[in-house]
Amino acid sequence: MELNITVRLARHPAREGRRFSEFAVTLEERMTVLDALFRVQRGMDSSVGFRCACRVGMCGTCAVLINRVPRLACSTPVKGLGSDVVTIEPLPGYPVIKDVAVSLAPFFDQWRRALPAFRPKDRDAPALVRIPRDSPFGRLAGPKRDCITCGACHAACSITGTNAAYLGPAAINKALLRILDPRDAASGDRLKILDSQTSGVWRCHTQFNCTAVCPRGINLTESIGQVKRALLRPRKAFQA
Numbered sequence: 266m267e268l269n270i271t272v273r274l275a276r277h278p279a280r281e282g283r284r285f286s287e288f289a290v291t292l293e294e295r296m297t298v299l300d301a302l303f304r305v306q307r308g309m310d311s312s313v314g315f316r317c318a319c320r321v322g323m324c325g326t327c328a329v330l331i332n333r334v335p336r337l338a339c340s341t342p343v344k345g346l347g348s349d350v351v352t353i354e355p356l357p358g359y360p361v362i363k364d365v366a367v368s369l370a371p372f373f374d375q376w377r378r379a380l381p382a383f384r385p386k387d388r389d390a391p392a393l394v395r396i397p398r399d400s401p402f403g404r405l406a407g408p409k410r411d412c413i414t415c416g417a418c419h420a421a422c423s424i425t426g427t428n429a430a431y432l433g434p435a436a437i438n439k440a441l442l443r444i445l446d447p448r449d450a451a452s453g454d455r456l457k458i459l460d461s462q463t464s465g466v467w468r469c470h471t472q473f474n475c476t477a478v479c480p481r482g483i484n485l486t487e488s489i490g491q492v493k494r495a496l497l498r499p500r501k502a503f504q505a
């Protein structure tokens with residue numbers, strides 16, 4: 266069966282004074298929003314700008330706002346949207362490069378501030394100590410380590426939208442993973458950063474917007490809550 270839809274695409278800069286361009290697109294039933302964007306770009310308007318790389322939900326580059334919700338274009342079947350009008354806009358809160366392609370610089374600026382790199386306790390160890398999946402760290406970290414840095418959670422968060430200093434859910438989740446890791450030596454430094462009254466976990470209002478949009482199913486709100494508990498009750502903080 267074919268799907269006949271209207272793609273409403275945000276334009277930046279505006280085209281002939283209009284903020285949206287509309288395209289009538291015919292798709293096969295299984296096709297995604299990314300397929301629709303390619304149909305438009307290859308068959309109707311080659312100037313349309315968007316980003317993608319892997320096309321299978323692995324790289325995080327194709328996140329856009331689809332019918333007002335941040336999603337991966339390559340992993341969003343058009344049929345599942347239940348609408349014959351598909352509005353595609355850039356992720357909010359990021360500088361727009363062209364049409365729906367944004368710069369993730371604000372996301373990665375915060376990511377870097379959270380000290381995402383592993384800092385080994387034993388710098389002279391010949392190899393990294395292996396940690397079994399069923400260890401306390403394995404159980405705590407398992408559901409939290411699949412972030413593909415798509416930026417959707419940062420875009421959905423109502424706090425990042427009003428406070429550019431806030432680290433945001435993905436950076437906090439990444440810092441938590443390092444804090445949980447018994448091989449890492451920089452937990453104290455990270456907890457100090459996360460404890461900031463202006464940019465740390467206390468800015469989170471527990472609205473679950475980030476968790477709702479994460480394409481990897483990471484419970485970011487829970488991660489932020491775990492850090493809050495660690496700061497309030499350091500000895501009891503993390504339980505598998």
Ligand code: SF4
Pocket residue numbers: 325411412413414415416417418419434435438478479480481482483485
């Ligand atoms: S935590 Fe989820 S929504 Fe946020 S950047 Fe990572 S994959 Fe994307």
Ligand code: FES
Pocket residue numbers: 316317318319320321322323324325326327328337338339340
């Ligand atoms: S193109 Fe890689 S996640 Fe969509």
